[in-house]
Amino acid sequence: MSGLLTGLFEAFATTLREMFRKPVTIQYPEEKKPLSARARWRIVLTRDPEGEERCVACYLCSAVCPVSCISMQSADRGDGRRYPEWFRINFGRCILCGMCEEACPTLAIQLTPDYEFCKYKALDMVYEKEDLLIDGTGKDREYNFYKHAGIGVVNPKGKNPDEYGPVDIRSNMP
Amino acid sequence: MNSCAPWLIIIIKAFLILFVTLTLAAYMVLAERKLLARMQDRYGPNRVGPFGLLQPLADVIKLITKEDILPTQADKFIYLIAPGVVAGTVLLTFAVVPFGAPVKIDGVTVQMPVIDLNVGALYFLAMSSLGVYGVALAGWSSGSKYSLFGGIRGSAQMISYELSMGLALVPAVMLAGSFSLNDIVAAQSRVPFVVYSPLAFAIFLISVAAESRRIPFDLAEAENELVAGYHTEYSGMRFGLFYIGEYVNIIVLSALAVTFYLGGWHGPGPLWLSFFWFFLKAAVIAFFFIWMRATLPRLRYDQLMHLGWKFLVPLSLANVLLTGFLALMFHWRNV
Amino acid sequence: MPKLIIDGLEVEVPEGTNVLEAAKKLGIVIPHFCYHSAMGAVGACRLCAMKFVEGPVKGVQVSCMIKAQDGMVVETADPDAMRARRMVIEWLMTNHPHDCPVCDEGGMCLLQDYTIAGGHGIRRYKGKKRTYISQYLGEFIEQEMNRCIQCYRCHRFYRDYAGGDDFGTKRIANRTFFGRFKDGWLESEFAGNLADVCPTGVFTDKTYHFRARAWELETAPSVCPHCSLGCNLIPGAKLRELLVIKARENLKVNGWFICDRGRFGYRFASRPDRPRKFTLNGQEKSRDEATKAAVGIISDAVAKYGPGSVALAGSPRTSLENNFALKKLASLLNTGNICFSIDPLRDRKERRAISLLDAADSRSLQDVAFSDFIIVVGTDPVNEAPMLALMMRQASLKGARTAVIDPRPVKLPFDFTHIPARPEEFAEKLTGLLNEAAGDSKNPLIICGTNIPGIDAIDACSEAAGRLNCGLFYTLSSANSFGAAVLAGEGPDFEDILSGIESGGIRVLIALESDPLGRYSGEERASRALKKLDSLIVMDYLPTETVNAANALFPTAAYAEMDGIFINNEGRAQCFSRAYIPGIPVNYMGPKLKPPELHPPREFSPEVPGRSFPAWEYLGDIAREMGLDCCEMETLSAIRASLSHDPRFAAIAGLYPESEGALITAGPVDRLQAYGPFPAGEKPDAGEGLKPVDRLLLYATDLTFGTEEISVYSDKTQLRAPEPYVMINREDAKELGLNDGDWVKVASGSLGISCALKTSASCAKGAAFAPRLTGFDAAALSGKTIRITRERV
Ligand code: SF4
Ligand code: SF4
Ligand code: SF4
Numbered sequence A: 001m002s003g004l005l006t007g008l009f010e011a012f013a014t015t016l017r018e019m020f021r022k023p024v025t026i027q028y029p030e031e032k033k034p035l036s037a038r039a040r041w042r043i044v045l046t047r048d049p050e051g052e053e054r055c056v057a058c059y060l061c062s063a064v065c066p067v068s069c070i071s072m073q074s075a076d077r078g079d080g081r082r083y084p085e086w087f088r089i090n091f092g093r094c095i096l097c098g099m100c101e102e103a104c105p106t107l108a109i110q111l112t113p114d115y116e117f118c119k120y121k122a123l124d125m126v127y128e129k130e131d132l133l134i135d136g137t138g139k140d141r142e143y144n145f146y147k148h149a150g151i152g153v154v155n156p157k158g159k160n161p162d163e164y165g166p167v168d169i170r171s172n173m174p
Numbered sequence B: 001m002n003s004c005a006p007w008l009i010i011i012i013k014a015f016l017i018l019f020v021t022l023t024l025a026a027y028m029v030l031a032e033r034k035l036l037a038r039m040q041d042r043y044g045p046n047r048v049g050p051f052g053l054l055q056p057l058a059d060v061i062k063l064i065t066k067e068d069i070l071p072t073q074a075d076k077f078i079y080l081i082a083p084g085v086v087a088g089t090v091l092l093t094f095a096v097v098p099f100g101a102p103v104k105i106d107g108v109t110v111q112m113p114v115i116d117l118n119v120g121a122l123y124f125l126a127m128s129s130l131g132v133y134g135v136a137l138a139g140w141s142s143g144s145k146y147s148l149f150g151g152i153r154g155s156a157q158m159i160s161y162e163l164s165m166g167l168a169l170v171p172a173v174m175l176a177g178s179f180s181l182n183d184i185v186a187a188q189s190r191v192p193f194v195v196y197s198p199l200a201f202a203i204f205l206i207s208v209a210a211e212s213r214r215i216p217f218d219l220a221e222a223e224n225e226l227v228a229g230y231h232t233e234y235s236g237m238r239f240g241l242f243y244i245g246e247y248v249n250i251i252v253l254s255a256l257a258v259t260f261y262l263g264g265w266h267g268p269g270p271l272w273l274s275f276f277w278f279f280l281k282a283a284v285i286a287f288f289f290i291w292m293r294a295t296l297p298r299l300r301y302d303q304l305m306h307l308g309w310k311f312l313v314p315l316s317l318a319n320v321l322l323t324g325f326l327a328l329m330f331h332w333r334n335v
Numbered sequence C: 001m002p003k004l005i006i007d008g009l010e011v012e013v014p015e016g017t018n019v020l021e022a023a024k025k026l027g028i029v030i031p032h033f034c035y036h037s038a039m040g041a042v043g044a045c046r047l048c049a050m051k052f053v054e055g056p057v058k059g060v061q062v063s064c065m066i067k068a069q070d071g072m073v074v075e076t077a078d079p080d081a082m083r084a085r086r087m088v089i090e091w092l093m094t095n096h097p098h099d100c101p102v103c104d105e106g107g108m109c110l111l112q113d114y115t116i117a118g119g120h121g122i123r124r125y126k127g128k129k130r131t132y133i134s135q136y137l138g139e140f141i142e143q144e145m146n147r148c149i150q151c152y153r154c155h156r157f158y159r160d161y162a163g164g165d166d167f168g169t170k171r172i173a174n175r176t177f178f179g180r181f182k183d184g185w186l187e188s189e190f191a192g193n194l195a196d197v198c199p200t201g202v203f204t205d206k207t208y209h210f211r212a213r214a215w216e217l218e219t220a221p222s223v224c225p226h227c228s229l230g231c232n233l234i235p236g237a238k239l240r241e242l243l244v245i246k247a248r249e250n251l252k253v254n255g256w257f258i259c260d261r262g263r264f265g266y267r268f269a270s271r272p273d274r275p276r277k278f279t280l281n282g283q284e285k286s287r288d289e290a291t292k293a294a295v296g297i298i299s300d301a302v303a304k305y306g307p308g309s310v311a312l313a314g315s316p317r318t319s320l321e322n323n324f325a326l327k328k329l330a331s332l333l334n335t336g337n338i339c340f341s342i343d344p345l346r347d348r349k350e351r352r353a354i355s356l357l358d359a360a361d362s363r364s365l366q367d368v369a370f371s372d373f374i375i376v377v378g379t380d381p382v383n384e385a386p387m388l389a390l391m392m393r394q395a396s397l398k399g400a401r402t403a404v405i406d407p408r409p410v411k412l413p414f415d416f417t418h419i420p421a422r423p424e425e426f427a428e429k430l431t432g433l434l435n436e437a438a439g440d441s442k443n444p445l446i447i448c449g450t451n452i453p454g455i456d457a458i459d460a461c462s463e464a465a466g467r468l469n470c471g472l473f474y475t476l477s478s479a480n481s482f483g484a485a486v487l488a489g490e491g492p493d494f495e496d497i498l499s500g501i502e503s504g505g506i507r508v509l510i511a512l513e514s515d516p517l518g519r520y521s522g523e524e525r526a527s528r529a530l531k532k533l534d535s536l537i538v539m540d541y542l543p544t545e546t547v548n549a550a551n552a553l554f555p556t557a558a559y560a561e562m563d564g565i566f567i568n569n570e571g572r573a574q575c576f577s578r579a580y581i582p583g584i585p586v587n588y589m590g591p592k593l594k595p596p597e598l599h600p601p602r603e604f605s606p607e608v609p610g611r612s613f614p615a616w617e618y619l620g621d622i623a624r625e626m627g628l629d630c631c632e633m634e635t636l637s638a639i640r641a642s643l644s645h646d647p648r649f650a651a652i653a654g655l656y657p658e659s660e661g662a663l664i665t666a667g668p669v670d671r672l673q674a675y676g677p678f679p680a681g682e683k684p685d686a687g688e689g690l691k692p693v694d695r696l697l698l699y700a701t702d703l704t705f706g707t708e709e710i711s712v713y714s715d716k717t718q719l720r721a722p723e724p725y726v727m728i729n730r731e732d733a734k735e736l737g738l739n740d741g742d743w744v745k746v747a748s749g750s751l752g753i754s755c756a757l758k759t760s761a762s763c764a765k766g767a768a769f770a771p772r773l774t775g776f777d778a779a780a781l782s783g784k785t786i787r788i789t790r791e792r793v
């Protein structure tokens, strides 16, 4: 019983005390918090060093996205390159968790430090590929997925740095 | 002036009270948000007008312009009137509260309650029982399981706590020897009843908090279990009525706590200061309610029922006996 | 029956079962690549290692290569075994490319799964990887050889199971290659199964290339609509577009595989020109308006000319429920003019055939694989019922002998005897064969077609089967031919309805997923007759000629878009379920329809644009709107309940998706006009004074690709449809002075078609064959005597 009473008293005392503290709130539009260097907000699609779209429409980001806000349609560009015909992120739903960036095998999808992109209309929060694709490489300047994949898009088959030349199937010489 | 007929005075008083209480309720909301915020190291609303003072206005405009949704599953008529019942009963309670010393206008003594009922205390109990209907009906008629749960919880809780609340009033009534609130206030002209029966006051405060369904007794709403309990389905101004009802309720209940145990409008200084004293005392009680909200977590349902039935009711019964006994022994007042 | 202990659990398995299967029986699945129930074990991948603790073998062994024996004690999760598996998978991955994001197998890849299961996450091998140049294998199958793990499943399926000989293994050891000698289409009609059997992304479905990931597909257990065998499959759709078909296991029907018509014929469902709108005389209407209009049309005709003025044509390619609802509507309207096929001759023959089947002699597709003597009468399995050929090959691998009595030069993926005979000679040849060979076989089977054989041959097969106690297997025309024929019973056929229309008695025709204008053999007659109608009400999902001529059009749901039942040639009723809601595919709505747009529309609504519904719903609407008692066609379950009150259909009451199906027996059908091989009244003229070669009999035939009613609307299978041709015996050709490859005119009376000539030595003399290709009206000449003359060399 006495425990209950002191507990109650302490609780009331705490709230009363806090009332006279200076609030910790940062008054957003006037005051702004300094962002950390790796702050992750608005998402972009980057290009590889050669200037081609990095995204290969593998659907891993859309699969991993906990709120399912990424959708796309993959297609063949005609030269064997897999790319997204359209790519859509509904930022109205995105919780900026960064899972997509982590899942992306090509480093295409990246979160940037721009967080001020509120809109009045929900539909304006739906970004299409045209809005997402930027002209740079983003965080990694070197990586080009096709230089490591075996499907021979950037370099012909067997000409990537980590590959032997193609097997001659008409000979049995070792 | 003879033309000043009693009924006219009543109407004027009623309108004045309505206006003042509703405005107060609106600012009560603001006060609560600000105080809660400060207790949580925030600023609270500070964007609309200086210091956010126009926030209530903005809220009202928002509520009025919002769509009034009528769920297809709802029992239409009851669903529509339930918020009115809640807000109405609370407002009606004000009719018997003497919020200042009687004033002489043009030779006529005007009592401050709108009407001075000789069973004012019972009237208050009756009104607060009626308030249960608002909650129960809103919950039942919404056609939603959350609302239904909220309604059931609300009515069970209010019925339980009404008992201890009523019993906590008995000492005051015994000490004053009357059910009229005017008489009860008059009886406290020198010593407020809280001195005679502090326990009754404490029980009354707790029960009143439960009656108003506020944290820590907000099981009927319990956002994290029941969405918003009995008013889950309400929107727009109907939701606003519940909201206003809640805050008017705090004001009324604070006023009644003051009336029954804190000496009503009595206080040092000239008689016209009585309004100020009444307001101050009530504000302190209201602040206590807000403070409580910032401090205590919600009770579990069984804890709530235990507290009511196993603790408060027996305690208040014992207190009635004790106060009666002491009053007889020491010839307090007219007992 | 050996008993062994696996992970502490005792299990008894049939003699010869390997330990991997035995563990599977206990629900313990150990990663494995090369073992496949259909193709057996070869121990190529080394992944299925288990630790053998007690018994005849000891130590870590690959379990698929060890037969279960008494006294064995096996641990699957033993640390040694786990280590072995982890090392095997790591070693299989050394050469594997960094491809998953651009690999169509990703998401349903056994290699991905087992790499994770094996605990191999980080690559330690830093050396270079082996690469191959992949081959072009046609438009069905995509090859990406870098991903191969040398499990040999493809080789074993293609060469051993399916009997193909244009694909196989090249080179040895680390450089083994699986492919053709040179680039080109895979010739086997079962090549599509490579996509299913290959556990990695080497062989993938090219029609699905880069379209979706497995986890995005909406799927449901379904049944193939492309022939009468009813193979089980799984359609996969995304954003309302049907994208891929996979085989589904049913050990009573298709086993594990399906043919390429079933796999690649799906593309009819998302054709841009598929009917998606309710129309009335070409004007778009709402569903309600269309129903009201149809009701108006029907009621007018009934009021003016009586109920007999309305005729209804069902279809063997639509579900049993749709056809039943049509029949119900006919009986509510009180009209007897209802048929369920627009090919009267085939219809009669099929009704006859199914009435002869009974539980004692009917055989399932799987039973075919266990026959030891197969006589095929007048059917060309690969072309008329492709999976039948695959099952016959399994029988043949077990030592069965096969004889084919058929006038065409039939091709099968195994050795068999071909007896070129004309349909008149079928019965006689059959008797001859049976007399000489039936004695020493235990499981003889007679397979009989319903296209070329006449009713006499159909009867003869049944009679012989009954006499000699052998199995009987008819191939029919469509997925639900059996069901349609049972419903048709002794009712009229399309011939009767057509004469009704011609005589003016019938004023309104309701065509349910049938295409009399495009598919009636003798299109001219049909189109002349249908012009006489007051109104033509059409319900269909294919952009057929009849749909284009419709007065009132109701777009219907295709098989993957609704729940329903097909009854296959054996009488096996099988459920299929809805995989997705039909409507205009999302990907067709933006860029494809409005080219400057780069993405699908951004508006959204709860309505599915261009939504279509199963036909039975429309028929129910019409009945309700007419104020008829439609409670038996209101819901699918009501239709099924009402169907199962018919004792013949009682078995469907217990039917559920993914079951093995329920057997239906049609029971005898009495009123059968004695059709010969040709439509009544069109007996081949004796041709007095003409040489035999100047009065060849023409038969319209079916092909695997290019003739089946639904798959002809699939762009991909159409790629394998041949150019039109007519085929005759080489000697006949010589007599006519014609050579293989000549451009000829094939004429009968006023009708004539031009095409290339093919000659074959194994073609019966006196007969000619032309495939029913679209835009090539071979069917009109079917059953007629023709003259072939050269147009140019
Ligand atoms: S940040 Fe998270 S929520 Fe947003 S798109 Fe990426 S995975 Fe989805
Ligand atoms: S994970 Fe990366 S490559 Fe794959 S679809 Fe998303 S953005 Fe494109
Ligand atoms: S075969 Fe499997 S593991 Fe290999 S690239 Fe394709 S999905 Fe990845």
Ligand code: SF4
Binding pocket: C147, C148, C149, C150, C151, C152, C153, C154, C155, C178, C197, C198, C199, C200, C202, C203
């Ligand atoms: S191509 Fe596929 S099926 Fe054939 S050996 Fe390689 S991995 Fe196995």
Ligand code: FES
Binding pocket: C031, C032, C033, C034, C035, C041, C042, C043, C044, C045, C046, C047, C048, C062, C063, C064, C065
């Ligand atoms: S499954 Fe046993 S070795 Fe491949």
